[in-house]
Every structure is written in structure tokens, then in C-alpha cells.
Amino acid sequence: MTGPAPRIRFHDLGRDPGFAAGTLAGLVSGDNGALRIDDTTAGATGPASPRPIPPESGDQRGVSTSPVIETGFPAGEAVLSWHAVTPTATWLEAALRVRGADGCWSRWFVLGHWAGGDDFASGDIRRTTIDGQSDPAGRVLNDTFRAAQDRPFHAFQVRATLVRPAGSTAPVQLAALYAMVSAPPSDDLKPTSAFTLDKGxxxxxxxxxxxxxxxxxxxxxxxxxxxxxxxxxxxxxxxxxxxxxxxxxxxxxxxxxxxxxxxxxxxxxxxxxxxxxxxxxxxxxxxxxxxxxxxxxxxxxxxxxxxxxxxxxxxxxxxxxxxxxxxxxxxxxxxxxxxxxxxxxxxxxxxxxxxxxxxxxxxxxxxxxxxxxxxxxxxxxxxxxxxxxxxxxxxxxxxxx
Missing domain, CATH: 3.90.70.10 (Cysteine proteinases)
Incomplete structure (x- = not known):
């Protein structure tokens, strides 16, 4: 392929720059490097969770916020992915905010409420994205943040929140968190890439x-x-x-x-x-x-x-x-x-x-x-x-x- 390559950058936030480079509230790092809610603290309680049957005791939350990460180019889209261990009645919220060329930050955009189970009667959430979130910086399209036209972003932060019922010791964990940012898509036609293998x-x-x-x-x-x-x-x-x-x-x-x-x-x-x-x-x-x-x-x-x-x-x-x-x-x-x-x-x-x-x-x-x-x-x-x-x-x- 000739011409400038598409601008894409991938970040393994557990390794580069690492969870410890950001801020942790109510979370500790386990032996395997995964984050878990600190059992020795009460943690932060919040409003009722998106469970069909919310816990009477409310929720305990632990929050990991990445440092500010510079994109290195004007970016137009971001996609998050993760590995979270979510026992029954626990879940993860993944969120992102971006900073434009004017230095102004967007709101926090939620890119997913995730739980691996479907035992709703026992407190599992219904895993979901929240479409329709928007502000002048951009909007969420299901699993993707897209910057507003002519308003690319130059930096971002990712926030992961682990949630479990207050009083629970369920071992909810965040094992990995990834962010991919890319330049706004281009409609320019590019030559087909050359085959690089020497055989089928x-x-x-x-x-x-x-x-x-x-x-x-x-x-x-x-x-x-x-x-x-x-x-x-x-x-x-x-x-x-x-x-x-x-x-x-x-x-x-x-x-x-x-x-x-x-x-x-x-x-x-x-x-x-x-x-x-x-x-x-x-x-x-x-x-x-x-x-x-x-x-x-x-x-x-x-x-x-x-x-x-x-x-x-x-x-x-x-x-x-x-x-x-x-x-x-x-x-x-x-x-x-x-x-x-x-x-x-x-x-x-x-x-x-x-x-x-x-x-x-x-x-x-x-x-x-x-x-x-x-x-x-x-x-x-x-x-x-x-x-x-x-x-x-x-x-x-x-x-x-």
C-alpha cells in the first residue's frame, strides 16, 4: 500500500502505561496484576445499578482512571475492550473521555456495562451499551466513540469501575483493559496491499x-x-x-x-x-x-x-x-x-x-x-x-x- 498509512494506535492500559500509572480508588492489585475491590475498605456506594433486581444494600465500587494519554495525531474514533472477571451480581462499567485541540474535555462516555453471566434473579445486570450519548465533542455509537465532525481529539482517559453489592466479598476483577484510537475514516481509495508471504x-x-x-x-x-x-x-x-x-x-x-x-x-x-x-x-x-x-x-x-x-x-x-x-x-x-x-x-x-x-x-x-x-x-x-x-x-x- 502506498501513501500515508492510516493512523491507528493501540494501548494495553494494564501494561502501557500500567494501571498503577493512573489513579485507583477502592481498588488493589492482586498477585496476577489484576485489579480487585479492596475488601478492607467500605468502598464508594452509588445509585442503584442497572440490575433487574437491585441489591437493597446498594453498590460498592472501585474505580481505576488512566493517566491522560496523548494520541499523537488528530483522532476520530475510539474502541475499548477488556477482560473482567464478574461473579454473579458483579459487573464492570467502561468509560472514556476525550480532550480536543482547544484543551477542553468531553463528558465521560459509557462504552459498556459488562457482566459475563445472565442470572438476573440473583443480581446479574443485563449487559448493555448506552447508545445516544453525545456532547459537542462527539457521540457513542453502541461500542464506538466517534468524534464530532471537524473536532478530532488529541488526548483521552479511560475509566473502569468494578461494582458489587455492598457487603459482598465477591472477587470481581479487572484483568486487562485496552484502548484503540484511530484517525477519522477516509474515503480515499488506496492501492491493494502487496502479498508478503512466500507461499499459501x-x-x-x-x-x-x-x-x-x-x-x-x-x-x-x-x-x-x-x-x-x-x-x-x-x-x-x-x-x-x-x-x-x-x-x-x-x-x-x-x-x-x-x-x-x-x-x-x-x-x-x-x-x-x-x-x-x-x-x-x-x-x-x-x-x-x-x-x-x-x-x-x-x-x-x-x-x-x-x-x-x-x-x-x-x-x-x-x-x-x-x-x-x-x-x-x-x-x-x-x-x-x-x-x-x-x-x-x-x-x-x-x-x-x-x-x-x-x-x-x-x-x-x-x-x-x-x-x-x-x-x-x-x-x-x-x-x-x-x-x-x-x-x-x-x-x-x-x-x-
Missing amino acids: LALDVPRFPQMIHAGCYPAFAGGGAAWCSPTATSMVLYYWGRKVGAEVLESIEAPQGDPHIIWAAQGVYDHGYEGTGNWAFNAAYAAGFGLRAFVTRLRSLAEAEAFIALGIPLVVSVSFTREELPQAGYDTDGHLLVISGFTGEGNVIVNDPGAASSGEVRRELDRAPFESAWLKGSAGITYVFHPPGVPLPPSPGEPNW
Whole structure:
């Protein structure tokens, strides 16, 4: 790809600059570096939480606020992701604020209320984003903060709040917190990136079709076309050997098979926008299986090739019309699939969950229109899931992982 590369920067806030570089209120660091609520303090109580059944005692909260982080360029969007351990009746709030060129700070924008469980009767919240938040600096679009037009931001802070019922000692933890910021998307057409591998390479990613679940579980968006993200996420989880326990799956009705996809759809469902495609929620779900899991943007298929070369498949977000990517045979305004390899000619091998059977999942798509569908469709949004012991490729000079 010629011309200036898209400006993207990824921050692992638990490592760079580290939780201790910010401020902690009512939190302590455990032996593994994760933050937990300090059992020796009463903590801060707050208003009733977004639980269907709020605790009579109120909530105890612990808050981690990052230092001010300079973007290094005028940024237009931000996406957060995290790994939080949330026992029953505990939850996490992730929030962001930005500073413009005039030095003025925005409000705090909430980018997610997260809990891993769905035991509402016992105090679990309904995990949700809060769409519609806005001020002159920008607005929230489900899982993304977008700066107002002509008002990019130059610095930001992230705030994570752990919550549990007052008087509880439940070990809610924040194990990891990530922020990705990027320049405003550009409509400029860029040349297709050059193929960087010296041969074709295909990873043996399991093939799960989402369409066998069409019409299932209307309370969770009804399966089928709505479940591309949890199905793609599950393919990568199972590739790494991180499977849903058999004892859990026994209780799930799956007439067409693959009950683990139904479990995943329930586990990532966003009760705010009523869908399963929340990027941060899919990463948080994957992190619960012991993977390092985050959302970022990549700049090209050449960057994706570096992951494939190390055996790391990627989940990416694309959109296209039938005319733009005729090999796909459909059009979409937003779809998640897995990059699982490349042919010797540099075309893309994908596991596309938008199929009616496992035999139809693996596909080969021409490089140029696919790269365009990804970079134009979502500006390169990518889920990166890998075991902590599996190293990532060296990051670029302006690191986006």
C-alpha cells in the first residue's frame, strides 16, 4: 500500500502505561496484576445499578482512571475492550473521555456495562451499551466513540469501575483493559496491499455455520443472520481448544446442533442495541476462556498475513454490496468472518459463518475487493484472540497491537 498509512494506535492500559500509572480508588492489585475491590475498605456506594433486581444494600465500587494519554495525531474514533472477571451480581462499567485541540474535555462516555453471566434473579445486570450519548465533542455509537465532525481529539482517559453489592466479598476483577484510537475514516481509495508471504497458508479453523440457527432464540436476536459475530468468535475459540463445557451445553436446546454457538450468542448479547455484534462484548467473552482478547484496527491484509504466519486467525468486520464482492454472493452492511489463511496468489481464505452448512463455510475471495470491503467497511476492525503464551508479530512503529 502506498501513501500515508492510516493512523491507528493501540494501548494495553494494564501494561502501557500500567494501571498503577493512573489513579485507583477502592481498588488493589492482586498477585496476577489484576485489579480487585479492596475488601478492607467500605468502598464508594452509588445509585442503584442497572440490575433487574437491585441489591437493597446498594453498590460498592472501585474505580481505576488512566493517566491522560496523548494520541499523537488528530483522532476520530475510539474502541475499548477488556477482560473482567464478574461473579454473579458483579459487573464492570467502561468509560472514556476525550480532550480536543482547544484543551477542553468531553463528558465521560459509557462504552459498556459488562457482566459475563445472565442470572438476573440473583443480581446479574443485563449487559448493555448506552447508545445516544453525545456532547459537542462527539457521540457513542453502541461500542464506538466517534468524534464530532471537524473536532478530532488529541488526548483521552479511560475509566473502569468494578461494582458489587455492598457487603459482598465477591472477587470481581479487572484483568486487562485496552484502548484503540484511530484517525477519522477516509474515503480515499488506496492501492491493494502487496502479498508478503512466500507461499499459501491455511489454518485449520473449525467451520461453524450460523444459518443453521435461523429462527432460534428470538430473545437473543433470533439466530441466523444476526449471529455472525458469536459464530466467528466461537470458531477462533475452538481453534485454540477453548471449548464450552459439556455440562453447560447439556441444558441448551439446539435442534440443528452446535449448541456452543447458542451459548456464545447469549454470552455476548447486548441488551441495549438488542444484538450480538458488540465488538467489545465478543472480546470480553473470549477473554473468559483464558485468551488475551482485544479489538483493534489493522491497516492492510499485509498486516493480517503476519498473524496468519504465526498461526493466529483473525475475526474481521466487513461490509459490501454484491457488486463490490461478487464472489461472496450476497451483500451486507456489516458482517463478521474469520481470516484463516491466504492462497499462493495472495487471495484471502476465510471461514464465513454466513453459510447453511459447515461444508460451505470455507471460501476463497479475491484480495482486492475483500481488502476494500474490510478497510472501507469498518476501517479495518479486527478481533485478536490468542493464548498468552503465543506471541504476536512485532508491532509497527505506530503500534496497532
